[in-house]
Amino acid sequence: MSSIYKRAKTAFIDSNEAQDFVKLDTNIFYLEKLKELLEKPFKFVVVYGEPGVGKTMLLKRVVHEKGDTKLIPYFKPFFSKEEMERAFCKDLFGNEEIDLLSSLNTLEDFSKTIILDEAQLYDVEILEFIRVIADTKKVRFILVMHQNQDEELMAKEHFKTRIYENIAIKPPTKKELLIYIHKRLFAYELVELANTITKTQSDYIYRFTHGNLRLSNKFLFTLFDLLEYFEANHPSLTNTTKIDKKFLEMSAIHLGYIDA
Amino acid sequence: MHEYEELYIRWKRYRLKRKLLFLSLIVLATTLLSYLYLKTTKPTKLTKPKQNYTQDILLPSKEFEKKLSTTLPKKAYKKVKKHKQHKTKPLPKPKKEILLTQNTLDIESIKKEFEKNPQPSKALFIARYYYDKKQYKKSLLWSLKANELDKKSEESWLLFAKSLVKTGKRNKAIRLLQLYIRKSHSPQAKILLKDILTGAFR
Numbered sequence: 001m002s003s004i005y006k007r008a009k010t011a012f013i014d015s016n017e018a019q020d021f022v023k024l025d026t027n028i029f030y031l032e033k034l035k036e037l038l039e040k041p042f043k044f045v046v047v048y049g050e051p052g053v054g055k056t057m058l059l060k061r062v063v064h065e066k067g068d069t070k071l072i073p074y075f076k077p078f079f080s081k082e083e084m085e086r087a088f089c090k091d092l093f094g095n096e097e098i099d100l101l102s103s104l105n106t107l108e109d110f111s112k113t114i115i116l117d118e119a120q121l122y123d124v125e126i127l128e129f130i131r132v133i134a135d136t137k138k139v140r141f142i143l144v145m146h147q148n149q150d151e152e153l154m155a156k157e158h159f160k161t162r163i164y165e166n167i168a169i170k171p172p173t174k175k176e177l178l179i180y181i182h183k184r185l186f187a188y189e190l191v192e193l194a195n196t197i198t199k200t201q202s203d204y205i206y207r208f209t210h211g212n213l214r215l216s217n218k219f220l221f222t223l224f225d226l227l228e229y230f231e232a233n234h235p236s237l238t239n240t241t242k243i244d245k246k247f248l249e250m251s252a253i254h255l256g257y258i259d260a
Numbered sequence: 261m262h263e264y265e266e267l268y269i270r271w272k273r274y275r276l277k278r279k280l281l282f283l284s285l286i287v288l289a290t291t292l293l294s295y296l297y298l299k300t301t302k303p304t305k306l307t308k309p310k311q312n313y314t315q316d317i318l319l320p321s322k323e324f325e326k327k328l329s330t331t332l333p334k335k336a337y338k339k340v341k342k343h344k345q346h347k348t349k350p351l352p353k354p355k356k357e358i359l360l361t362q363n364t365l366d367i368e369s370i371k372k373e374f375e376k377n378p379q380p381s382k383a384l385f386i387a388r389y390y391y392d393k394k395q396y397k398k399s400l401l402w403s404l405k406a407n408e409l410d411k412k413s414e415e416s417w418l419l420f421a422k423s424l425v426k427t428g429k430r431n432k433a434i435r436l437l438q439l440y441i442r443k444s445h446s447p448q449a450k451i452l453l454k455d456i457l458t459g460a461f462r
Binding site for chain 1: 262264267268270271273274275277
């Protein structure tokens, strides 16, 4: 049983890999929406939401599903305009040393889409640089940013007239969280364990994480880590047929959701 | 100690706190509810009965009396009557006493009058009174007195004979009546003799 809990833990290691993307009703909607938008002529699309809601994974999934070279994602932020410029030159033209703005004219209109994650971190100088590139209509941008940051407001203000669409990513509902947990466990062939997770237990987790996938992953990882430990050291406290509420409560205490 | 061991101890403390909180909430809720219950029920006990008491008692009792005379079925009426008799059973005692005292006073006054002025009618009245009251020895005595004063008084003979029967002197009563019939040929005496002989009069 402890090996099952060990595998379950790995199912909830927080990764933003495209293959870990779990298709939920809302996720599918955002995924299809972004795929549709890629067929349209835009300068900027802004994807925003709370940290940990699944924005990065969604964009990685888009890139994974589209599978073409027109999409150039940057999931790590740049810390200077020069660094960004070099990266764009390399990825667009295969040469870091060329002049970017003059080289862009050689491209077809909206032939390349650059995805910039953590766009809320960029200052005015970098934002202005991005705007200039977008105005050439050769390259367009999908900006991914946090919802509740001042930077987000600054970026949105900066590109206000050029933003084609804002996509607000909402956390999964209670029902979706249960589906998410089940699907993640199914993906790791832990069907029996998935069946022991009830809606009540999922709702209990939702109470603390509000559906935030990063926080939910952390909660579930802690839960299975606890189960693994107690299965090995205090087997009498665990039940093979169901997950006792005490482990959920202990997870909540351990993560600081409950002050005990 | 492993951090999860400590966590388990923390969890046990947490559960204990929860249980205590739950219990204290139940106690608090019960206290509050019982207080509210007492608070809401007390005033009604004080106010309502005062108002309703008079209304409930006075109004229906009037109607009840009216209904008694008009609408009560015969059977129910009989039952009430029986009940009344049963209830008044202890009452006859004072009634009897009153009657007796009145009657005794009357009888005594008649007796006094009889002593002052002996008349067969007075003696016969007293004899009749005692016979009706089933005091047969006294009726025997007073009918004899009446007979001594007036040998022709048929009633004194008949009352004497009846009193004899009632005191268990049936044969003496028969001989007395046979003697009287021989002298007077009284049809009343014959009927009485016949009744005594046949057992119709005991």
